[in-house]
Amino acid sequence: MIELRNLSKSFVTSDGPLDALKHVSLTIEDGDIYGIIGMSGAGKSTLVRCINMLERPTEGSVIWDGVDLGLLSKKEIRQARRQITMIFQSFNLLMQRTCLENVMLPLRLNHMPKADAKERAMALLETVDLPQKANAYPAQLSGGQQQRVAIARALATDPQVLLCDEATSALDPKTTHSILELLREINRKMGITIIVITHQMSVVQEICNRVAILDSGTVVEEGDVSEIFSNPKAAATKALVYPDMTEGMDSFGAEHQQMVRLVFQGASAASKPLIASMAMDCGVAANILSATTRTLGGKVYGNMLLNIPGGPDELAAAVKYLSATPSVTIQVDVEYTPREDGADEETVAEEAADQ
Amino acid sequence: MNSYIQTYFNPDKLAKAWEVIKTDFLAQTGVTLYITLMATLFAILIGLPLGVILVTGDAKGIRPLPKPLMRFLNGLINLLRSAPFIILIVVLMPITRAIVGKAVGNAAVIVPLVIAAFPFVARLVEGSLREVNPNIIEMSLSMGATTWETVFHVMLPESVPSLITSFTTAITTILGYTAMSGAVGGGGLGNLAITQGQQRYNQAVLIAALIVLVILVQIFQSVGTWLARKSDKRLKQ
Numbered sequence: 282m283i284e285l286r287n288l289s290k291s292f293v294t295s296d297g298p299l300d301a302l303k304h305v306s307l308t309i310e311d312g313d314i315y316g317i318i319g320m321s322g323a324g325k326s327t328l329v330r331c332i333n334m335l336e337r338p339t340e341g342s343v344i345w346d347g348v349d350l351g352l353l354s355k356k357e358i359r360q361a362r363r364q365i366t367m368i369f370q371s372f373n374l375l376m377q378r379t380c381l382e383n384v385m386l387p388l389r390l391n392h393m394p395k396a397d398a399k400e401r402a403m404a405l406l407e408t409v410d411l412p413q414k415a416n417a418y419p420a421q422l423s424g425g426q427q428q429r430v431a432i433a434r435a436l437a438t439d440p441q442v443l444l445c446d447e448a449t450s451a452l453d454p455k456t457t458h459s460i461l462e463l464l465r466e467i468n469r470k471m472g473i474t475i476i477v478i479t480h481q482m483s484v485v486q487e488i489c490n491r492v493a494i495l496d497s498g499t500v501v502e503e504g505d506v507s508e509i510f511s512n513p514k515a516a517a518t519k520a521l522v523y524p525d526m527t528e529g530m531d532s533f534g535a536e537h538q539q540m541v542r543l544v545f546q547g548a549s550a551a552s553k554p555l556i557a558s559m560a561m562d563c564g565v566a567a568n569i570l571s572a573t574t575r576t577l578g579g580k581v582y583g584n585m586l587l588n589i590p591g592g593p594d595e596l597a598a599a600v601k602y603l604s605a606t607p608s609v610t611i612q613v614d615v616e617y618t619p620r621e622d623g624a625d626e627e628t629v630a631e632e633a634a635d636q
Numbered sequence: 637m638n639s640y641i642q643t644y645f646n647p648d649k650l651a652k653a654w655e656v657i658k659t660d661f662l663a664q665t666g667v668t669l670y671i672t673l674m675a676t677l678f679a680i681l682i683g684l685p686l687g688v689i690l691v692t693g694d695a696k697g698i699r700p701l702p703k704p705l706m707r708f709l710n711g712l713i714n715l716l717r718s719a720p721f722i723i724l725i726v727v728l729m730p731i732t733r734a735i736v737g738k739a740v741g742n743a744a745v746i747v748p749l750v751i752a753a754f755p756f757v758a759r760l761v762e763g764s765l766r767e768v769n770p771n772i773i774e775m776s777l778s779m780g781a782t783t784w785e786t787v788f789h790v791m792l793p794e795s796v797p798s799l800i801t802s803f804t805t806a807i808t809t810i811l812g813y814t815a816m817s818g819a820v821g822g823g824g825l826g827n828l829a830i831t832q833g834q835q836r837y838n839q840a841v842l843i844a845a846l847i848v849l850v851i852l853v854q855i856f857q858s859v860g861t862w863l864a865r866k867s868d869k870r871l872k873q
Contacts (some may be wrong), residue, residue, distance in 0.1 A: 334777055362780035373775035376870045377794050386789060387779045418869040438779070 282330065282443065283474070288341035290327050301327040301499040304341070309491075311441075312473045314468050316489035316506065318482065318521060325478045325496040329444050332476065333365045334358050338340040345442075353446040361389065366435040370447035372427040374419040380414040380430045388485065405433040409463060416538065425456035432471045434465060442474045443467070449484060461488045482521045486510065486575055494518045507577045511546055523584060541567075542612040543603060545574075545583035555606060556587070565589060565599045644839035653840035656832050661825075665848055667742055668824035671814045673744050676807045679753035683806075686713075686754065687761025688787055698773060699783040713755040721813050724748045725820055732820075745814070745822035753810050760802035764795045797868035804860025808853050815849075825849055 290302040301324045309315045319325050330336040332343055334350050343350045350361060366387075374383050384402035385395075393401070406412045410430040419427050428448060435443055445464065449457040465488050468475050477489060485492050485506060493503040496517035502509060514520040517547070523542070543555075560566045568588040575582045589596045603611050690709065693701035719727075725748045729739040732747040768791050776790040792799070815826025825845045831844030865871065 333778060335774065359780035359782065362778060367775070367778040369771060369775065371769075371771050372773045373769070375772065375790065375794055377796060377868070390779065390781050390785055390789065420870045434779075 282344075282346060283307075283476075284344040285328075285332070286342050286344060286517070288331060288338050288343065290324075290331060290336060290339050294634045301498055302331070302338070305498070305500050306341075307493055307500060307503065309474060309476060311474050312472060313491055314477060314489045315467070316477045316479065316485035316492040317495055318479055318485050318492060319495035319517070320480060322497075323495040324497055325480075326446060328495065329367075329446050329476065329478045332442075332444060333362050333367060363387065363438040364440050365442040365444065366438060366440040367444040367446060368428065368431045368435050368448045370450045372419070372431045372451075374427055374430055374434075376419050378621070379416050379418055380411065380422070381632070383419070384434045384437055387434060391438060399491055401437065402466075405436055406430070408436065408568055409433045423456075424452050425460060428452065428456075428460055428578055429463065431616060432460075432467070434466065436471070436473075440473060442476065445475060445477045445479075447478055447480070450479065450481070455483070458487070464488060486577060488576070494521065507580065507582075510575065511544055511582055523586070539589045539591075539593075540570075540613075541587045541589060541596075541599060541603065543583075543585040543587065544610045544612075545581075545585075546610075553606070555603070555609070558583075559599065559602050563598045563602050565591070565595050565602070567599060644837065649838055650840055653844065654870050656828070656838070656841050657844055661844070661848065664823055664825050664828045665852075667822075668811070668814050668826065668849075668852070671742055671745055671817060671822065672807060672811045673823055674812075675749035675753060675810050676803070678746070678750040679757045679806060679810065680803060682750070682754040683757025683773050684761050685704070686758035687765060687790075689764040690758060690762040690788060691692060691791075692783060697787060698777065713758055715736065716751065716755040717759070719752075721748070721752050722816055722819060724752050725816065729820070740821035742817070742822045742824075745817040745824075748820075749810060749813055753806060754815060756809065757802070757806050761799065762807060764798035764802050765791055767798055768794045797864045797870075799865060800860060800864040804857060804864070807856050807860070811849070811852060811856070 285305055288302055288305040289300065291298050291300045293299075297464065305324075305328060307315075307317075315329060317325055327336055331338045332350075334343070334353075338351065345361065345365070348361075350358065353361060363551045374380075378386070381402050384405050385398045388398035388401060389395070401414060403412065406415055409432050411426060411429050411433070414422060414426060414430070419430065422430065432443075443464075448464075449460050452460060461484065464475055464477075467473055468488075475488075477484060479485060489506050491504065492506050492509055493500050494509070494515060494517055495501070496515070501515035502513070502518045508521055509518060513519045550569065556567050556569060568590060570586040570588055572583065572585040574584075584601045587599075600611060600613055603609060689701070690706075691697055692699045693706055693709075695706075696701070716724075725745075728748045728751060731751075732744050733739045735747050736743045738744055770792060772790060773786060776786040781789065799814060812821075814824045815829070817824050818827035818830055825848055829842045829845035833840075833845060833870070
């Protein structure tokens with residue numbers, strides 16, 4: 282179990298002090314695949330580097346299985362880093378060493394005899410499905426293959442925790458999927474706790490069971506992924522969960538309209554022709570601004586953004602009608618939050634195409 | 637032009653030049669190579685660790701050293717690099733005598749050469765090591781490597797092609813410096829060109845020595861470039 286208690290980190294920059302993390306408290310249970318998501322600059326990378334003490338927290342503590350990592354000696358921290366290993370966005374393989382030698386590196390640092398290290402590295406390359414690339418150099422590999430080698434290297438010291446710092450951000454969607462599959466398999470078969478740092482909601486959605494949303498150095502929301510997805514509360518979470526809140530919405534004059542957000546839980550709710558029946562039953566013709574569905578842990582979640590034309594009476598009628606429907610939650614007068622980057626737009630397009 | 641040729645390249649001069657080339661060139665080329673290789677070897681032995689310290693001991697390095705120490709090292713390197721070599725030879729004579737037992741001769745040339753070259757090598761090594769991707773250094777620390785493990789397992793192996801290029805630059809520069817060995821009674825092709833060629837008005841000797849030096853530089857450079865390219869696994873397809 283990893284506990285972050287009241288963790289803060291500030292940097293001294295030429296523009297004055299910068300608070301990268303502000304009083305972050307989180308608990309990551311053994312066996313979790315824990316997502317930490319936020320826009321760039323939210324403090325995700327600093328947070329993950331505090332967990333293995335690559336960055337020393339300015340305040341607060343990191344407790345790993347009851348041990349306060351901040352109190353350990355340098356040597357003890359180096360030992361801990363063999364149990365809390367890390368993979369990176371840019372893979373960070375040694376470019377002048379073969380894949381096998383890359384995987385052998387942590388073993389050699391652990392003073393394992395060369396022959397044993399070689400054997401173990403070979404077995405690890407088989408775990409990540411790349412035994413045929415043992416003697417190839419990283420420059421000869423694709424990005425996905427390089428990340429697999431990096432994963433094999435991170436597993437070499439039999440870690441208990443694997444930190445993934447934007448591990449799939451440099452990969453295409455298909456490769457991302459296969460790397461996430463591999464991570465899930467590692468989590469299941471080896472029981473390794475995985476902490477995933479990402480700016481892509483689709484990554485959290487695909488493998489995480491719990492998630493924390495980081496915004497400007499603060500955790501604004503934390504909980505089970507399915508719960509966060511079906512009922513996001515903080516503005517930063519909504520911006521991530523509802524990727525339809527993009528600049529394109531300006532053309533609707535969205536901020537001046539009566540907006541209703543519907544969230545469907547379960548396939549039965551999502552399959553009902555709700556908007557059509559509302560038009561027939563109470564004469565309110567809603568304008569569908571966007572609609573998406575996601576699958577989380579085998580359960581279908583749909584969400585729809587409606588514009589209710591007319592006045593307050595029509596809005597009240599629509600809200601009344603929609604609230605009466607089981608498995609549907611509604612939010613009226615949805616806040617309109619323009620997003621800064623379009624990281625998830627691809628996913629939106631894909632999901633829209635699925636429907 | 638005609639009179640220039642008659643003065644410096646008349647049959648008499650050419651015969652004398654041929655005599656010098658026949659009797660001395662091979663031996664003096666050997667002396668030049670001996671001085672160059674020995675000086676380069678020692679310059680690397682001192683310059684390589686110093687270059688590593690310049691990078692790791694930097695305020696932003698992986699193991700920052702006390703600022704006054706870093707300022708002293710940087711100051712010393714800059715001081716030695718700004719002194720003209722011929723001045724260094726003279727100034728360092730007592731040190732040379734203390735190290736090799738005499739202040740003249742081939743061995744005596746090596747001492748000032750090493751002292752002139754190691755700061756240069758340290759700067760070249762510093763440049764090579766600073767090219768190593770900082771993410772890879774972070775990776776090494778994240779897997780629990782110590783500073784020295786990071787230097788030996790990551791920084792140095794990753795910069796091998798760049799280090800070879802740096803050492804090639806060093807060896808060709810040191811080869812050029814050996815021409816001044818005559819100032820303290822050392823030998824070599826450069827010295828031969830000055831004493832037998834320039835001072836005895838025999839341009840043919842001068843030119844012949846120059847040609848051999850050019851060939852040596854070309855060989856060092858070609859071998860160095862070839863080795864650097866061959867060792868670089870980033871390019872291997």
